[in-house]
Amino acid sequence: xxxxxxxxxxxxxxxxxxxLAFGGAAHAATPAIIPLPAQMKVEQGSYTVTxxxxxxxxxxxxxAADAARYLAELLGRTRGLSLTVIEDAAATSxxxxxxxxxxxxxxxQAEGYVLDVDARGMNIxxxxxxxxxxxxxxxxxxxxxxxxxxxxxxxxMHVADWPRFAWRGFMLDSARHFQxxxxxRRLLDVMAQxxxxxxxxxxxxxxxxxxxxxxxxxxxxxGAWRQPPGEGAKPYGGYYTQAEVKxxxxxxxxxxxxxxxxxxxxxxxxAAVASYPDVGVTGERPAVSIDWGVNxxxxxxxxxxxxxxxxxxxxxMELFPxxxxxxxxxxxxxxxxxxxAAVQARMHxxxxxxxxxxxxxxxxxxxxxxxxxxxxxxxxxEILEGGVPPSASVMSWRGTQGAIDAARLGHDVVLSPxxxxxxxxxxxxxxxxxxxxxxxxxxxxxxxFEAVPAELSAEQAKHVLGAQANLWTEYVxxxxxxxxxxxxxxxxxxxAVWTPVNERHFDDFVARLPxxxxxxxxxxxxxxxxxxxxxxxxxxxxxxGNKAVVSLVTQVPxxxxxxTTDGSLPVAGSAMYREPIKVTLPVTxxxxxFAADGHALARARTHRFDAQTLxxxxxxxxxxCPKGGLGLRVRLLPDATDPAPVYNVDIMDSxxxxxxxxxxxxxxxxxxxxxxxxNYGLAGDASKVVSRAAHTPLGEFEVHLDRCDGPLMxxxxxxxxxAPGRTFRVDGTWLALTGTHDVCVLSTAPIHGPLSAVxxxxxxxxxxxxxxx
Numbered sequence: 214x215x216x217x218x219x220x221x222x223x224x225x226x227x228x229x230x231x232x233l234a235f236g237g238a239a240h241a242a243t244p245a246i247i248p249l250p251a252q253m254k255v256e257q258g259s260y261t262v263t264x265x266x267x268x269x270x271x272x273x274x275x276x277a278a279d280a281a282r283y284l285a286e287l288l289g290r291t292r293g294l295s296l297t298v299i300e301d302a303a304a305t306s307x308x309x310x311x312x313x314x315x316x317x318x319x320x321x322q323a324e325g326y327v328l329d330v331d332a333r334g335m336n337i338x339x340x341x342x343x344x345x346x347x348x349x350x351x352x353x354x355x356x357x358x359x360x361x362x363x364x365x366x367x368x369x370m371h372v373a374d375w376p377r378f379a380w381r382g383f384m385l386d387s388a389r390h391f392q393x394x395x396x397x398r399r400l401l402d403v404m405a406q407x408x409x410x411x412x413x414x415x416x417x418x419x420x421x422x423x424x425x426x427x428x429x430x431x432x433x434x435x436g437a438w439r440q441p442p443g444e445g446a447k448p449y450g451g452y453y454t455q456a457e458v459k460x461x462x463x464x465x466x467x468x469x470x471x472x473x474x475x476x477x478x479x480x481x482x483x484a485a486v487a488s489y490p491d492v493g494v495t496g497e498r499p500a501v502s503i504d505w506g507v508n509x510x511x512x513x514x515x516x517x518x519x520x521x522x523x524x525x526x527x528x529x530m531e532l533f534p535x536x537x538x539x540x541x542x543x544x545x546x547x548x549x550x551x552x553x554a555a556v557q558a559r560m561h562x563x564x565x566x567x568x569x570x571x572x573x574x575x576x577x578x579x580x581x582x583x584x585x586x587x588x589x590x591x592x593x594x595e596i597l598e599g600g601v602p603p604s605a606s607v608m609s610w611r612g613t614q615g616a617i618d619a620a621r622l623g624h625d626v627v628l629s630p631x632x633x634x635x636x637x638x639x640x641x642x643x644x645x646x647x648x649x650x651x652x653x654x655x656x657x658x659x660x661x662f663e664a665v666p667a668e669l670s671a672e673q674a675k676h677v678l679g680a681q682a683n684l685w686t687e688y689v690x691x692x693x694x695x696x697x698x699x700x701x702x703x704x705x706x707x708x709a710v711w712t713p714v715n716e717r718h719f720d721d722f723v724a725r726l727p728x729x730x731x732x733x734x735x736x737x738x739x740x741x742x743x744x745x746x747x748x749x750x751x752x753x754x755x756x757x758g759n760k761a762v763v764s765l766v767t768q769v770p771x772x773x774x775x776x777t778t779d780g781s782l783p784v785a786g787s788a789m790y791r792e793p794i795k796v797t798l799p800v801t802x803x804x805x806x807f808a809a810d811g812h813a814l815a816r817a818r819t820h821r822f823d824a825q826t827l828x829x830x831x832x833x834x835x836x837x838c839p840k841g842g843l844g845l846r847v848r849l850l851p852d853a854t855d856p857a858p859v860y861n862v863d864i865m866d867s868x869x870x871x872x873x874x875x876x877x878x879x880x881x882x883x884x885x886x887x888x889x890x891x892n893y894g895l896a897g898d899a900s901k902v903v904s905r906a907a908h909t910p911l912g913e914f915e916v917h918l919d920r921c922d923g924p925l926m927x928x929x930x931x932x933x934x935x936a937p938g939r940t941f942r943v944d945g946t947w948l949a950l951t952g953t954h955d956v957c958v959l960s961t962a963p964i965h966g967p968l969s970a971v972x973x974x975x976x977x978x979x980x981x982x983x984x985x986x
Contacts, residue, residue, distance in 0.1 A: 245728035246354045247704050248408060248711035249721070250374035251325075259366040260330050262356055268298045268310045276342030277312040279467065280349040284312070287353045287406075291735040293362035308334040312349060316340055324410075324469075325375030328352060330367050343469040347374070347408050359812075360731035378664060380627050381710040382411035382473075382681025383703060385695070388418035388484075389505070390686040390852070391451035392695065398464050400695065403738060405468035407707040412465055413539060413681060415475045416453075419483035419502035419510065419894070423452045424474070426528050429489060429521070436484035439501040442890035443850045443938045450501075458532045473535045473591070478522060479575050480545025483510040492518040494549040494556060503851070505687040506894035507544045514550070514559050514575055523582050530586055537606065540579050542592035545572060546896050569599030577602035591627070594619070610635075610683070613666045620669055620676040628664045628680040634706065636684045636698045639846065640743040641768055644833040645818075647697060648688040648848050648859050655768060656744040660705035660719050682706045688847060691854035693739040700733065700740035701726060723771050727812050742815035744769040747776075747804040749820045751796075751827060753875060759798045761822060765790045767806050772814050776804035785811030799823035828879065829975040830871050832861040838868035838921050838957065847970075850938045851890050858940075860970040864893050866903040867960035868921060871974050876950040878978035882927060883944040884914055884958065885975075888967040890937035905961040911935050912962035912969065914943060918950075921957040931960075935967045947976065 244255060268285055270277040281298045288294040296310070315338040318327050326339035326348035335355075337348035351374065355367045383404055385392065392400075401412060416424045422436030438450035453461070462472050483502045486493035493499075494513050502508050512518050529538060547568035550556045556571075565571050573596070580590035580602050591606040594615025601607065606625040609616035616626040632638050638654040639646045664680040682703060689698055708722060723744075733740045747765050754760040765774050774790035775783040783805055790804070805817040820826075837843045843861040861869075895902070907913065909930040917923045929943040962969040 244355060244368065244370065245358055245725040246351050246372075247722070247725055247729055248708035249716060249725070250351065250372045251377075251713055251716070252371075252373040254371045256369040256371075258332065258369040260332065260334055260369065261364055261366045262294065262296075262310070262335075263364040264295050266296060266309045266334070268296050268312060270298065270300050270311075271313055272300050272302055274300075274314050276314055276345050279342070280337075280345040281310075281312045283346065283468075284310075284349040284353055288356060291353075291357050291732055292365065294356070294365075310335045310337075310352065312337045312345055314339065314342075314345065318344075320344070320373050320375050322375035323379070325373075326351075328370075328372040328374070330355070330370050332369075335367065343410070344375075346405075346469050350406055350408060353406075354728070354732075357732055357735075358728050360734065376408065376711045377713060378677070378679030378710045380411050380679030380681065381409045381707065382413050382627065382629075382679065383409055383699070383706075384413035384415060384475075384629070384681055384683040386415040386418075386684060386686040386689075387423050387453075388415055388421045388477075388686075390690050391421070391423060392692065393451075394453065394457045394461060396692045396695070397461055399692075400699075401461070401465050401468060401470055403700070403736070404470060404703075406732075407703055408711055409703070409707055410470050411679075411681060412470050412472045413475060413683075414472055415477075415685075417475070417477050417484065418481045419504070419508040421450055421452075421501065422484040422488065424458065424476070424529070424532075425452055425454045426525055427455070428524050428528065431488040432485060432525075434488070436488040436501060439484075439503050441503055441850065441852050442892055444936055446850070446852070449852050455528075455532060462533060471535045472533055473537050473539055474529055474533045475539035475541055476522075476525060476529060477541030477543075478579065479512045479514075479572060480510075480543065481508070481541055482512050483508050485512070486510045489521070492521045494553050502894065503890075504892045504894040505851075507546055507896040508894040509546060509548055509896065511545060511547070511549050512575075514556055514571060519575075519578055522579065526579070526582060530583075530588060535588075537589050537591045538583055539608070540576065540590055540592050542572070542576055542596040543594075543610070545595065547572075548896075567599070571599070572596070573599035573602055576605060580604035606678070608681075616677070617666050617668050620666075620673045623676065625676050625678050627678050628666075629683055631683075633658055633662050634680065634682045636682050636702055637687070637689055640698075640702065640741055641746070642833060643743060643746060643748065644831055645746075645856075646743065646833070646846070647694050647856050648690070648846050649698065650688070651842075651844050651846055651861060654702070656702055656705055657719055657769065659702045660709060660717070660722055662706070662709050663714065664710060680706070680710050687851075688845070690848070690852055694854075694856075696739040697741045700738055701729065701744075702741075704729060720771075723769055727808055727814060730814070745771065745806050745814035747774055747806060747815070747818050749802060749804065749818070749822075751822045753827065754795075759824075761796055761798055761800075761827070762793045763796055763800075763802060763822065764793045765802075765804050767815075772806040772808050774804055774806050776802055778802055782817045796822065798827075824878075824978065825975070828875065828978070829973060830874070831973045832869065832971055833859075834872075835861060835971070835974075836870040836872050837863060838866060838870055838959075841866040841868055843869070847889060849887055849889065849940070851892055858887070858972060860887055860889065860972055862889065862968065862970050864891075864895075864968065865898070865901055867962065867969055868903070869958045869971050869974075870921075871956040871958065873953050874956050874976060875953050876947075876976060877952070879947045879950065879976035880979055881944060881977040882916060882929075882947045883942060883975045883977060884916075884929060884971060885940065885942050885973040886914070886931070887940045887970045887972055888935045888937055889970050891964075891966065891968040902964045904964045905959060907961040907963065912960060914969075914971070915959045915961060917957040917959065919954055919957075921959060923957065926956075931962055931969055935962075935969075937967050940972070
């Protein structure tokens with residue numbers, strides 16, 4: 214094997230793993246453990262596990278028995294193996310699979326384990342229960358190296374493994390969109406299979422209060438429900454009873470996951486103030502917000518409001534035994550405090566100089582209260598403003614600077630920076646991606662994240678607890694989408710926070726993913742294959758009307774692209790893509806990428822190319838106008854759960870660039886549009902929304918050539934009956950032009966009402982009239 218080389222620090226090198234997975238051997242040959250162990254040495258030979266193999270644990274060894282039962286259950290679900298768990302005094306001398314607590318295990322780090330496979334079987338040892346559990350997870354992965362069922366051969370090996378960081382987290386936002394208890398437990402299960410150990414649960418925000426508080430029942434009677442925009446929309450909401458929360462926390466604990474609740478304060482308080490106006494600043498009762506973003510409502514700073522929140526925290530601490538309680542602290546715009554005479558008098562009495570310092574005082578009151586109960590406060594990095602409270606730990610989301618500043622001041626930090634670790638960002642520009650934020654965070658960008666900022670000294674770096682990925686759900690409305698946005702990017706994050714930094718190699722990680730995809734399929738996880746899906750782009754051949762050249766590409770250049778043009782789905786023996794394909798229009802191409810063993814890395818994508826589709830562009834392929842940004846991909850209605858339709862929009866400027874359109878034969882233009890909810894809390898940025906003069910009651914789509922200030926080609930009045938959730942089509946005559954041009958579409962619709970959006974722009978030629986998509 215020309216790429217074989219000595220093991221680097223006990224871990225197989227990237228080149229060897231790549232060769233095994235994609236260069237001529239089945240991906241099963243690579244020990245496909247994710248996250249990659251700290252040390253792993255593979256030997257010659259293998260041990261075969263069949264249904265006659267038992268899992269042995271010692272008598273009274275509860276942690277080992279729990280890990281063994283979980284391993285047996287997982288293998289039954291994913292490999293069809295039915296392994297019996299046997300408790301006996303001679304467990305350590307048995308063959309088969311042995312799991313045991315061992316105070317003398319060679320790995321001394323918390324959560325670490327040792328796993329050995331030899332001719333007698335598999336042996337897992339650890340000093341603590343978490344280590345045994347993670348050893349069992351690695352064993353499960355070794356026993357599911359592919360999608361096959363039944364007996365499996367595991368190579369001889371020695372693994373000594375432990376995590377790099379103690380905080381390996383994932384945050385789920387249940388305040389914006391509610392997930393059922395079963396959906397939360399399902400997510401916890403998959404987290405555990407990635408050796409992630411902190412579930413940060415975002416439970417309150419302007420758009421919903423999701424946690425039952427017995428002392429304040431209106432928090433869920435009122436605060437858990439909102440009235441969405443759109444004709445005939447029903448109230449949206451839901452909440453977790455205290456019994457459900459206790460069950461979820463206990464379920465997580467059996468999988469060695471700590472649940473850290475987030476109760477937002479002093480901002481993001483609108484749902485709470487809607488429930489109890491007396492804890493707000495103005496005394497008025499707002500509706501529970503339907504607006505994503507930054508809303509103005511704050512908690513008051515009087516003793517009544519402080520006591521209210523202490524009482525809430527009492528019940529939160531009853532439910533969540535975690536050391537840390539997250540209090541938010543982010544995006545608290547201070548307008549209400551600034552405008553309140555009572556708040557200003559309170560500041561004066563306390564000797565507080567400004568509203569940022571008042572927030573620091575407020576957060577410190579919460580931190581002191583939690584400390585009195587043996588807990589610790591953690592908040593987003595805005596709590597650094599006005600002076601960081603002495604008791605606080607900081608979660609850095611506005612990049613990494615907050616973590617750097619806090620660590621230098623001696624505070625513990627968790628890295629969770631946007632946009633890299635914000636999984637509501639889309640994974641690719643593909644048109645089949647769902648709604649989300651259009652700041653593309655690829656599998657590779659998440660994998661390459663480094664949790665310890667280079668600016669920190671070795672001593673300061675000790676304050677880095679770890680990192681977590683966040684899944685905000687303004688645009689993530691359904692369980693399938695939670696899974697699509699999370700996986701496999703959570704695999705990448707898991708390796709970034711577990712594996713030693715010098716052993717992380719993206720190519721090696723990619724080589725281990727096919728086996729993980731097989732596991733996901735067995736578990737019914739709706740993971741994203743965006744990194745391996747084939748994108749297709751066509752360009753007409755100059756001077757040949759029905760000839761074109763089609764290029765195929767994947768985001769991760771792994772495996773082999775194969776395609777068909779006869780309507781069939783590609784298989785391992787289909788034509789291999791080597792260079793752009795010369796085609797005669799019309800043509801339909803099906804394509805996907807394959808590992809060398811014939812394992813499909815993504816589902817096949819289909820694209821029909823003809824004169825009309827080449828002159829029809831949907832919003833996913835459009836570009837932002839100068840000084841703008843198509844930053845969001847949204848659905849027709851904010852709470853819709855279907856994958857499509859979706860629209861790329863710039864909520865500050867309704868403007869789109871349609872790039873490089875061949876206009877030689879165009880005689881008409883058709884724009885498919887939609888009226889969307891304008892449900893965005895913009896705070897101080899509301900005045901920056903671009904308004905344009907309209908010439909009809911609901912405005913127009915103005916279409917300009919080459920530039921947004923270029924020649925006006927056509928003005929298409931927008932239709933009446935503007936209401937969120939309605940689609941429409943407008944069309945007009947297009948003047949004869951030649952060549953390829955950019956086209957700019959501007960909306961002049963009023964900015965105080967539904968948001969007009971472009972879904973697709975089509976240029977019609979005489980030959981394709983009536984064939985608009």
